[in-house]
Amino acid sequence: MTTKFHVCNCNRSMPLNAVSGQRIGEALGCAPLPVSSQLCGRDAGAYLESIKGVDDVVVACTQESALFRELADEGGSVAPLRFVNIRETGGWSTQSYAALPKMAALLADAARPMQQALPTVSYASQGRVLIIGRADTALGWAEQLQETLDVTVLITGTGAGAQAALPTERSYTVFSGSGVEVQGWLGAFQVTWRQSNPIDLDLCVRCNECVAACPEGAIDLLYQIDEDKCRRHGDCVQACGAVEAISFARRDESRNGDFDLIFDLSDTPLLAMHQPPHGYLAPGPDLRAQMAAAGRLAQMTGEFEKPKYFQYRERLCAHGRNKITGCNACIDICSAEAIGADGDRIRVEPHLCAGCGACTTVCPSGALAYANADVPYNGKRLKTLLDTYARAGGERPCLLFHGQEHGGALIAQLGRLAKAGKSVRGLPARVLPFELHHVASAGIDLWLAAICYGATQVVLLATGREAPEYVAALRLQIGIAQAILSGLGYAGTHMTLIEAATPQELDASLQDIGAFSTTSVPAQAAGFHLFAEKRNSLDFIFDHLYNHAPAAAASGAEEIALPAGAPFGTLSINKQACTLCMACTGTCPSSALLTTADRPQLRFIEKNCVQCGLCAKSCPEQAIELVPRLVPPAAAKATVVLNEAEPFHCIRCSKPIGTLKAIENLLGRLAGHAAFEGNLDRIKMCGDCRVVDMMTSRKPDAIVDLARPR
Known part of the structure; x- marks a missing residue:
């Protein structure tokens, strides 16, 4: 075809x-x-x-x-x-005369086969919306939305004197309360609140008897008691009578409800995460934003699907072992709060996942992988893009990684302004835009692969719409990638994060990038493809970068120091403190720490280490320290001995039972203990010999003949 x-x-x-x-x-x-x-x-x-x-x-x-x-x-x-857009990205630029190689590359990228469809996550909404906010605002929107949605109102922060009144016709349910908490997602929200006012609006029949009976005028047409005015004489309770909507004994009574949609009109949103769940809209006090949100709510009835953006490989997860927590990178960075601890593993709620992919970028082991255009697929895109660019005569390609929505819009605006002659120059001819679902979904494996495939620079575009923790994580990952390239002798700045909220800011930043474009890269473009497992891809990447590093620097790259938090490195063992108890080997999730059956020896394979810190946290002697670094592939793959000791053998059967140092330490601690007085030699025995010694050393008159009748 x-x-x-x-x-x-x-x-x-x-x-x-x-x-x-x-x-x-x-x-x-x-x-x-x-x-x-x-x-x-x-x-x-x-x-x-x-x-x-x-x-x-x-x-x-x-x-x-x-x-x-x-x-x-x-x-x-x-x-x-x-x-594919070749106009704003290439043809509308002051360097459009030189943009033909970029256009050819973008066409080739667009012609690549699409990735197979992903599994989906389903939502079902019947239009049950809870409107939360002050009475004047919430009731107004309830009147507007009740024709298209099943409306419930939860009035918060109101009392007597508010410029609002409950409608005379009970066409929708109204509650009041405080301490509102929202959990869930589109079609499955659970809301809890406290019924703190003495009048329960769900029971109130709005007969106005309480309003007339109150001598202090503490009740208005919202049918809520202003407790600053109220003297609690009980006239309103008597007036309410059998309806029983008023009770001063009802304080902070817990209420809850299930809803499909949440229209949060609070001045400060109840959900503070950067990426709230689907179906939760919190436009704030701005009327235009409220109108736009109301329009979206009206379209959120029915059944919906979205991709399941991630893949989780539990066997690779370094979150925890034996109830000890090591890596929390994905939990800490998730702006949707979709990831949480689940024992020694993590759990991702697919209904909350917004598909940003930042968790996969910071995951050191590759346990979390981005499925919506995964690394193998994007790796092939990179190769196609860069190979075509080179065949068309392009030089010094710079890849601009950007998010599909906000980044793509900013680039388009820049192209239009450049064509209109508005004092901007547009994308330089050598800058190839590489569109992602979200800029945080690509990480160090894809960036370094781009350098291996022929790119001279990798630029990431943050538009100000990203969660702050994403930008911080990208900076850290860029620092690690640049430290590796610089440590190998590749000159120049290869990795850059641009933060630009306007076309003018983007234009200025791109021109600055062009001024520092004389970077050195591998002389030969790599031919390998990327793998679904991050560490396997990185093995090939490091092999290529080391093999083609500048000759003068290759000999000095035996050890490259990396920033704290890097997922590569070794361990420093305090041999004086280490007793070779091997607790660290039991907690290591990546088989980086190994033991042997024949002698007390702690072995280490640096290539497998993800620097999760579980070994250091599980060490009872606190004898382990993480050392982030990168060494040549051959050294990283080798098995090295971090610590070893003289074995101690059972004094009866000569079977090895531990280390000499560990036994000596134990004897020193137990020597003055009354329970071990006269029996310290048993500490020097294996378990079997210890039992034999206990039985054979008992006094004869203490031995009971079980066969003798009694």
Whole structure:
């Protein structure tokens, strides 16, 4: 099956012509590409003809993608359609004259087969919405939404004198309370609160008898008692009578309810996480934001699906062992609070997961992997992009990793402003945008692989919409990657994080990157592919980087010091304190620490170590310290002895039972203990010999003949 390409110079606003089409075709390994001027208009016939078959069709236009899809639907086409932006990313730039290699690379990337569909997570909503907030705001929105949704209102922070009143017609349920807590997700929210006011609005029939009976005027038409005015004489209770909606004995009574949607109108959202659950909207006090949120709520009835963004390999997880916690990286960084401890492992709630992928970036072992465009798939994209760019004559490629939504929009704005001559230059010709679902979903394995595949620089774009912990994590990971490259003698700055909220800021930052583009990289591009397991990919990456490191630096790269928190390194053992109890080997999740059956010896394979710290936390003598570093692959794969000792043998059968040092320490501690007085030699025996010694040393008159009748 072939791919049919459509390239348009958008009414000649880009420097593309027949010669350009020929050069792009050569880079793509296909026939020269015809270049249209108005593919969405007078030249649409070529597009309509191409979609009659079943071959993939790639259209180099994203602005009119809706039109092209509509034309395909009207014609009953089954041809797979893909769209790629070469206009704002290349053709609309002050360097558009040199952007042809980038355009060819972006077309090749778009032509790659799509990743297989992921498992999905399902939601079901019947439109049961809980509106939380002050009475004046919450009741107003309840009146607006009750025609389309099943509305319940929870009034918070109100009392007498509020400029609101309950509706005379009970068309929806109203509660009041404080201490509101929300858990769950779209279609499955659980809300708890405290019924603190003496009047229960769910029981109140709004007869106004209590209002008339209250001598202090402490009750208004919200039917809530202002307890600053109330003297608790009980006239309202008597007036309420058999309805029993008023009780001064009811204080902080717990209430709860299940809802599909939450419309939180509190000034400060009840859920503070950066990425709240689907179905929870907290627009704050701004009326326009409230209107937009209300519109979204009205569309959240029915059944919905989203991808299950992650894969969890429990056997690789370094979270904990034997109730000792080691690695909390994924839990600490999750902005949706979707990850929590589950004994010695972690648990990810797929309904809360927002798909950012930051957990997979910081996971040292690869136990969590990003499934929505996984590393093997993105690795092949990188190779295709960079190989095509090189074939088309491109030089010094710089990859710009960006998020699909906010990063893509910012790049598009930059291109439009550059075309309009608004004092910006647009994306430089050598900067290749690499779109991700979220910028935090790619980590050190993908970045370093890009360098191995031929990129001279990797730039990450943060737009200010990302969670602060994501940006901090990306900085740390960039520091680790750059330390490795610099330690191997590759000159220059290869890894950069750009923080830009406006096109102007992005433009200035990209020009600064260009000024420091003289980086050294491996002379030969790598041919390997990336693996689903992070550590396997990194093995190939480090092999390539070491093998092609500058000759002068190769000999000095025997040990590269890395920043704290790096997932590579060794252990420093205090041999004076270590008793070789081997508690560390029992907690090591990655088989980096090993023991032997024939002698007390602690062995270590550095390649396997993820620096989780479980060994250090489990050591009773506190004799282990983490040392983040990187050593050559051969050294990292070797088994080394960190500590060993003279074995101690049972004094009766000569079987090894521990180390001489451990036995001596134990004897020293127990020598003055009354329970062991006269029996210290048993400490020097194995378990079997100890039992024999206990039985044979008993006095004869203490031995009972069990066979003698009594």
